[in-house]
Amino acid sequence: MRVRLLLRHKILILVAGSIIALTVGTMLATWRTLDRTASQVEDEGKVILSRLTEQFLESVVRQNVQTLDEHLSQVKSTAGYAGSFLSDHIDRSSMDAPFVEGFLLTLQRGVGRGISIYVISNSGDIWFRLDRDDRIDKMRAVAVVSEQLGAVSLFDQRAGETVWGPVHASPLSSNYDLAVDAMSPIYKGGKPWGFVGVSVSLTYLIAQFNQHPPVPSSYSFLMDGEQHLLAAPPHGRVDLASPAEYKPRGIIALNQTGDPELNAALQHMALGGSSVRSVTVKGDRKYLAYYPLDSIDWRMGSVVSVSMVTGASGQLASAVEGASARALFRTLMTTALLLAVALAVGALLTGRLVKPLREMTLATERIVGGHFDQRVSVTSTDEIGALGTVFNSMATHIKELVETLEERVEERTSELREAQRRLIDAAHKAGMAEVATSVLHNVGNVLTSVTVAAATVSEQVKTSRLAALSKLSELLRSHSGDLATFFTQDERGKLVPAYIEKLAAQFAVEQGSIQSGLGTLDKNIDHIRHIIAMQQNYARGTKLAEAVSLVELIDDAVRINSAGLERHEVRLVREFADVRKVTVERHKVLQILVNLVSNAKYALSESTVFPKLVTIRLDQPDGASVRIVVADNGVGISEENMSRIFQYGFTTRTSGHGFGLHSSAIAAQEMGGSLAVHSDGPDKGATFTLEVPAAPPDSQRD
Secondary structure (H helix, E strand, C coil), rough: CCCCCHHHHHHHHHHHHHHHHHHHHHHHHHHHHHHHHHHHHHHHHHHHHHHHHHHHHHEEEEEEEHHHHHHHHHHHHHHHHEEEEEHHHHHHHHCHHHHHHHHHHHHHHHHHEEEEEEEEEECCCCEEEEECCCCCCCCHHHHHHHHHHHHHHHHHHHHHCCCCCCCECCCCCCCCCEEEEEEEEEEECEEEEEEEEEEEHHHHHHHHHHHCCCCCCCCCEEECCCCCCEECCCHHHHHCCCCCCCCCCEEEEEECCCHHHHHHHHHHHHCCCEEEEEEEECCCCEEEEECCCCCCCEEEEHHHHHHHHHHHHHHHHHHHHHHHHHHHHHHHHHHHHHHHHHHHHHHHCCCCCCHHHHHHHHHHHHHHHHCCCCCCCCCCCHHHHHHHHHHHHHHHHHHHHHHHHHHHHHHHHHHHHHCCCCCCHHHHHHHHHHHHHHHHHHHHHHHHHHHHHHHHHHHHHHHCCHHHHHHHHHHHHHHHCCCCHHHHHHHHHHHCCCCHHHHHHHHHHHHHHHHHHHHHHHHHHHHHHHHHHHHHHHHCCCCCEECCCHHHHHHHHHHHCCHHHHEEEEEEEEEEECCCCCCHHHHHHHHHHHHHHHHHHHHHHCCCCCCCEEEEEEEECCCCCEEEEEEEEECCCCCCHCCCCCCCCCCCCCEEECCCCHHHHHHHHHHEEEEEEEEECCCCCCCEEEEECCCCHHHCCC
């Protein structure tokens, strides 16, 4: 079952389809752009985050080093103060246990957690105050004496200066954690009496920086100038140490970690350098930021996984993709709203667009009903306005034809009107306004010749010698009683036989001329009927192919345009090869040839060249096709118009409509052929070449 769509429905479908296509294209383009943006955000985010991370890590390490330097300086200052205070006290009174223990308690309260304080005399006496987290017996603490007495020589060399002792496993901690001691000498009477030590737990010291890391899973560590790991969290010791050097406690040598990039960075770090580098640690890419301390010959480093940093860019890309999906959904909803609005507006506009077509249909019905003065109003210059202009022109031609032709022409004109009514009605139902315009243009070309032929016949009838025959009849009637005497004795009667003979000859000439004119009318009207029938068959998908003589078709096309060719004094040159009959659609070929000859005529009418020549060539370059060339030496075609010559509506004539060449090119393509044009430029003439198959495809055969 076929669905009939009115023009307004087609326009609405076109508007809706255009909006949907535009929206889908926009959504696809937006999706691709957002997808590329997400990838770009992820890639550029990695670079930006890496750069920002390096800057951030450098700042964090510098700040941590500054904090650690301040803390160690405070510890060292505390040891120096204790040494000076106890030296002053021992010179004034004895060093008894209650006083020393009370003094140490006061000191410990000021220095905080992770620090133990002790006093050792040269005679082996020991007083100590442990970190609040440690619980050891005094016998174990006495071991500090044998371990730290060797440091007394340092005081002799530095003239009483407070110094840092070596990193050691502190017996003052429950787990023998690594510690470093700030030691200050105690003098009695100007001679060394002993020393006071402030012991800092490295485990507790580094834990302060790893308890709340600036980046998740990052950690800080301490290393000395000999490339020894002094303090690090458990997972940091596993990360930095080679399997051969790893141990859960104590000092670890970091000379050979197994990772070349890490080795180079640690060597630079041991030499006192500062930097932020991306290195491979146990197969993972990580940032290593390091900076030297001022208060002691140590370096602090921080390690951050690269994936922890760049993972944020992936999260940002995911956020962009989520935003993209939401944007596409909003676009879809907006499109639905726009589609509804566009359909409403389109329905309103199509109603206004269809109105002039409906008016034209009603006017056509009135003309068919005999109202030949009926015209349609033309209010625009677009295709509908052009169709209305052509329609009014057609109505004018029909009226003139009806008024000037005899009864036989009247009958044929009635058939033409009926055929035109059927064609326009079919074109309206099928929405084929362009087809109707093309038909009317070709019919107009033939109607011009019909009008000329009808005017010629009418003029011959008006100037006929029938009036002389009427006078002769009256003369004979007045002498009906004595005809014998009149023919033999009257001078006028003697001339009657010869006069009748001349009238008979004159009537024979007039009859032949009138019959020739009527024959031309018959042929042109028949051509109009075939044009309309051809278009009707085309609308039904039927193509009528028959064996025809191209020479005869060319002669018919020339004959249709003969009046114009003679009026403009155009000389016709025929160059025909011996070409047998070909199987083509007769009236399509004739339609094309009529248009080509007519265009050549107009090109010559606007040119001052003399003589005005139209050359028609017919040949068969191969067995599969035939070629017809129509060339003129008229006004030619400019270069910018060459590509537009076959476009619908294009014309260079003020009275032209631009339908002829467009419909001719389409007709040539429908027959499996082609229509081409060539011109060397203005005033160089133009050549149109029509090529059609010698035999049509099977689908076009009868």
